[in-house]
Amino acid sequence: MQLTIERAALLKALGHVQSVVERRNTIPILSNVLLSAGRDRLSFAATDLDMEMVDEAEAMVHTEGQITAPAHTLYEIVRKLPEGAEVSLLYSGDDPRLVVQAGRSKFNLPVLPAGDFPVMSADSAGARFSLLKEDLVRLIDKTRFAVSTEETRYYLNGLYLHTVSEGGQALLRAVATDGHRLALAETPAPEGAAGGPGVIVPRKTIDQVRRLLDDGSGPVEVQVSAQKIRFEFGQASLTSKVIDGSFPDYLRVIPKGNDKRADIDNAVFAQAVDRVSTISAEKSRSVKLGLDNDRVTLTVRNMEAGQGVEEVEIGYSDEPFEIGFNARYLLDVAGQIEGETATYMFADPASPTLVLDPGDPGVQYVLMPLRV
Template sequence: MQLTIERSALLKALGHVQSVVERRNTIPILSNVLLSAGRDRLAFAATDLDMEMVDEAEATVNVEGQITAPAHTLYEIVRKLPEGAEVSLLYSGDDPRLVVSAGRSRFNLPVLPAGDFPIMSTDSAGASYVMPKEDLARLIDKTRFAVSTEETRYYLNGLYLHTVAEAGVALLRAVATDGHRLALAETPAPEGAAGGPGVIVPRKTVDQVRRLLDDAAGPVEITVSAQKIRFQMGEASLTSKVIDGAFPDYLRVIPKGNDKQADIDNALFAKAVDRVATISAEKSRSVKLAFDNDRVKLTVRNMEAGQAEEEVEIGYSDEPFEIGFNARYLLDVAGQITGENAAFRFADPASPTLVLDPGDPGVQYVLMPLRV
């Protein structure tokens, strides 16, 4: 294999694929990126056996061929080369090394045979649809903060992507929950999405897709089957296994009869929560909210650090009551509100609270209260 490629094109493609590679691997080939040169293109592939990232870039190919090289090392080398450099990659069977050279820099990297690299199979059955990258980014941004990191309930370690029909309209919906909070976002379902199965997309896959969306120029093609999901964005594509498990019936968690409503200036409230939470106990981070006649008093008590109080003016005319929340969860939800105000709907201090965003009717958040 012998080729020349512009540094920026090489860096962009390598940046996409190397992020899939785990830093520590017991299987050596999984630390490598597969390089395939042919027809004036250099293709890249990396995998962790649960997810596969593929990308390609234009190159001047003198000798076609395939080889694998250490992904992170190669990426760091290319990243540190000067901008505008022409990078040469050379591998011949005589020397078991990949020679990377640019200007006066020259590196020799160990290689492993391309034949040992595992390729993920693709499923033909399922649904395929195309959606604007902005719509997919919104679904991810509004919900991924609520994905669970608790490995014992593995079926919560991802984003539940599925279609629903409401009032005769098909919607593509993303839901995430960790048992303490729930985030839901929806958008009109693209053509072809309605026939697809509901799948739980793993947290790592969601993060990789969101990173790819920043570089994507056009719409995203999504192919979903019961076992895998594939995202195609221009030259780059990501194929991932989905979590084999049943997502809980989240509709039972979303409260329907919460009759007390507080309209709160989101920015003012978030800053107040952040201030009083400064002295909260790190584990619970609980903050008590006392609602009464167009104001809410935030209180945090910590036996060691003292006490903090702050009042915020709000729109509230129901009977006075108190409720407690994890400050971190309040701030996470506040960070997703697009409008000036957030609408909090309560039932009682022990029941789930519904948070709505008047600026984006397609999202809902549910917070479980704490005892304070």
């Protein structure tokens, strides 16, 4: 294999695929990126056995061929090369090394046979649809903060992507929960999405997709089957296994009869929560909200650090009551609100609270209260 490629093109494609590779691997081949040269293209592939990332870039190919090389090392070398450099890659069967050369810089990297590289099979079954980049970004950004990181409840370690029908309209919905809060975002379902199964997309896959969306433009092709999900971003594609489990019946958690309504200036409220929570105990980070006639009083008590109190004007005319929340969860939800105000729907101090965004009616958040 022998070829020449621009540093910028090589760096972009390598940046996409190497992020899939785990830093520590017990299987040596999984630390490598598969390089395939042919027809004026250099293709890249990396995998962790649960997810496979593929990309390609234009190159001047002198000799076609395949080999694998250490992904992170190769990426760091290319990243540190001067901008505008022409990079040559050379591998001949005589020398078990990949030669990377640019200007006066020359590196020899160990290789492993391309035949040992595991390739993830594609599923032809399932639904296939095209989704606008902006819609996918919104579905991910509005919900992924609520994905659980507890490995014991593995079925919550991802984003539940599925279609529903409401009022005669098909909606593509993303839901995430960690048992303490829930985030839901939906968008009109694109053509072809309605026939697909509901899948739980792993957290790592969601993070990779979000990173790729920052680099790409135009619609994203999505293919969903019961075992796998595939995202295509132009030349790049990401295939991932989905979590084998049943997502809980989240509709039972979303409160329907909360009748105490508070309209709150989101930015002012978030700043107040951030200030008073400065002295909260790090584990619970609990803040008590006292609602009463167009104002809310935020109180945090810490036996060691003292007490913090702040009052914020709100739109509230129901009976006075107190409720406690994890301050970080309040701030996470406040960070997703598009409009100036957020609408909080309360029932009582022990029941879930529903948070709505008047600036984006397609999202809902649920917060479980704390005892304070």
